Amino acid sequence: xxxxxxxxxxxxxxxxxxxxxxxxxxxxxxxxxxxxxxxxxxxxxxxxxxxxxxxxxxxxxxxxxxxxxxxxxxxxxxxxxxxxxxxxxxxxxxxxxxxxxxxxxxxxxxxxxxxxxxxxxxxxxxxxxxxxxxxxxxxxxxxxxxxxxxxxxxxxxxxxxxxxxxxxxxxxxxxxxxxxxxxxxxxxxxxxxxxxxxxxxxxxxxxxxxxxxxxxxxxxxxxxxxxxxxxxxxxxxxxxxxxxxxxxxxxxxxxxxxxxxxxxxxxxxxxxxxxxxxxxxxxxxxxxxxxxxxxxxxxxxxxxxxxxxxxxxxxxxxxxxxxxxxxxxxxxxxxxxxxxxxxxxxxxxxxxxxxxxxxxxxxxxxxxxxxxxxxxxxxxxxxxxxxxxxxxxxxxxxxxxxxxxxxxxxx
Numbered sequence: 001x002x003x004x005x006x007x008x009x010x011x012x013x014x015x016x017x018x019x020x021x022x023x024x025x026x027x028x029x030x031x032x033x034x035x036x037x038x039x040x041x042x043x044x045x046x047x048x049x050x051x052x053x054x055x056x057x058x059x060x061x062x063x064x065x066x067x068x069x070x071x072x073x074x075x076x077x078x079x080x081x082x083x084x085x086x087x088x089x090x091x092x093x094x095x096x097x098x099x100x101x102x103x104x105x106x107x108x109x110x111x112x113x114x115x116x117x118x119x120x121x122x123x124x125x126x127x128x129x130x131x132x133x134x135x136x137x138x139x140x141x142x143x144x145x146x147x148x149x150x151x152x153x154x155x156x157x158x159x160x161x162x163x164x165x166x167x168x169x170x171x172x173x174x175x176x177x178x179x180x181x182x183x184x185x186x187x188x189x190x191x192x193x194x195x196x197x198x199x200x201x202x203x204x205x206x207x208x209x210x211x212x213x214x215x216x217x218x219x220x221x222x223x224x225x226x227x228x229x230x231x232x233x234x235x236x237x238x239x240x241x242x243x244x245x246x247x248x249x250x251x252x253x254x255x256x257x258x259x260x261x262x263x264x265x266x267x268x269x270x271x272x273x274x275x276x277x278x279x280x281x282x283x284x285x286x287x288x289x290x291x292x293x294x295x296x297x298x299x300x301x302x303x304x305x306x307x308x309x310x311x312x313x314x315x316x317x318x319x320x321x322x323x324x325x326x327x328x329x330x331x332x333x334x335x336x337x338x339x340x341x342x343x344x345x346x347x348x349x350x351x352x353x354x355x356x357x358x359x360x361x362x363x364x365x366x367x368x369x370x371x372x373x374x375x376x377x378x379x380x381x382x383x384x385x386x387x388x389x390x391x392x393x394x395x396x397x398x399x400x401x402x403x404x405x406x407x408x409x410x411x
Contacts, residue, residue, distance in 0.1 A: 025213040029132050033411065035205035036128050037121070045117035052110040059103035066090040072273055081277025088271035088284065101260040105253040112250060115243035118409075122239060126406035128204050130399060135197035136217045137395040141388060142190050145183050148384045152180050155380070158366075159373050172373040179377060221397060224404050225338050229330045231323045237409050238326070244319045248312055255308040261301040265290045326407055333404045340397045347390035355383040 027035075067089050074083025156176045162168035202209050235241050271284035292298060359379040365371025405411075 025211075026215075027213050028216050029129065032128050032132055032201060032205060033125050035207070036124050038206045039124055039204060040206060042117060042121055042124070045113060045120065049110045049113050049117070052113060053107075056103065056106035056109070059106045060099045062094055063092045068271075074276075079277070081279055084273040084275040084279070084282070086271055086273040086284075088269060090267065090269045092265055092267040092288075095260065095263040095265050097263050098257070098260040098265070101253070101257045105250070105257050108246070108250050108253055112243055112246045115239045115246050118239035119243060122406060122409045122411070124204055125411055126402055128201060129402045129405070131197045131200045131204070132215060133219065133398040133402065134395065135194055135201070135215055136219055137391055137398070138190050138194050138197065139215070139217045140391055142187065142194075144384065144387050144391070145187050145190070148380060149180065149183050151380050152176055152183070152377075155373065155376055156180070167369065168373060172377075176373070176377060179381070219394070219398060221341075221394075222401055223337075223341075224401070225334050225341075227334075229327055231327065234323055234326055234408070235319075238407075239409060241319060241322060244315050244322070248315045248319075251308050251311045251315065255305055255312075258301045258304040258308060261292055262298070264292060330404065330407055333400050333407070337397060337400045337404070340393050340400065344390060344393040344397060347386060347393060351386050352383070352390060355379065355386050359383050 067087075069087045070085070072084050072086035156173065159168045159173050159176060163170065163173060198212060199209050202211055235245075267288035267290075269284065269286045269288065273282040273284075275281055292301070359376070362371055362375040362379045366373060366376050
């Protein structure tokens, strides 16, 4: 009866485990990247762009009018017919060319921020790809450990049977058990790393940090070694380089703002005087014009114009330097991809098959009582190490792929 209860209890636990796994969320890489757009850091750029566009709405505003009221030419010794009470209004009219230049400049500021947002989005996407691929490799390592555990458990069972007939050494059995315990440690370490990747991915997706989910462990390798890199394409696809172009445009518009300061502004003043003592009322109507080309007032915008030219030159040199740096990084990534791919191919086509044959040979000899347990254990360990190394190479290739796609902003 007790055995029956245990069987029912075990079946219930299995059913609950399968149900929980079935209810787990499944996220592909594309769905993760789509959720990264909800990252709060990207929303800060949206708010900044909205603020900059809002500020641009004030570009054509004029200075506030000025109203004045008070005594005008009134003597200190009060006389019935001396002085007057005056009300005046003044308004300065900024030159329309200045307003247009200022408006164009302020409207262009948000374009720079938009490119900065795209650059940050590309960085976050690259992080998400990296964490996703690293977790996929960890999942494969976990499956490999399970496979090795199955091999060792089979060897432990076989060696225990042989021990009863005196055909096996007790220390070899203990070594087998030690290998199994070591696999348990490795398994716990990998599970811990998987949880860490989950937290990092949930953070990027702006979700509950402890929320668990399943991923797609089928990995696709893309061969970028034969792709041709040219500066024209890089300049068009990279948001940081486009951001430099937007900064150059911004400095050019700023130079136009400074150049427009050469143009005069106009003013108008109107006043009305209420005279005392029956004297006739009087008025004032005057126009004014600024003279910005005066030597003592033109130094400011002339210096600013010169500074803007240096700023533009600095941005152009920065663009050339960045393109040169990116070309070098892409060339290095291609070389690294080629080397790691050859290593992975060697593992898959030569090293792992040879170690599999070694394992099969030593296992066959052990089963036919012509071999010992230790060579079998060594072959299992060597085979697992080679498979782990192959997964390491695969992970390195995927990270190179992520880095290449990040440099080219390929989403």
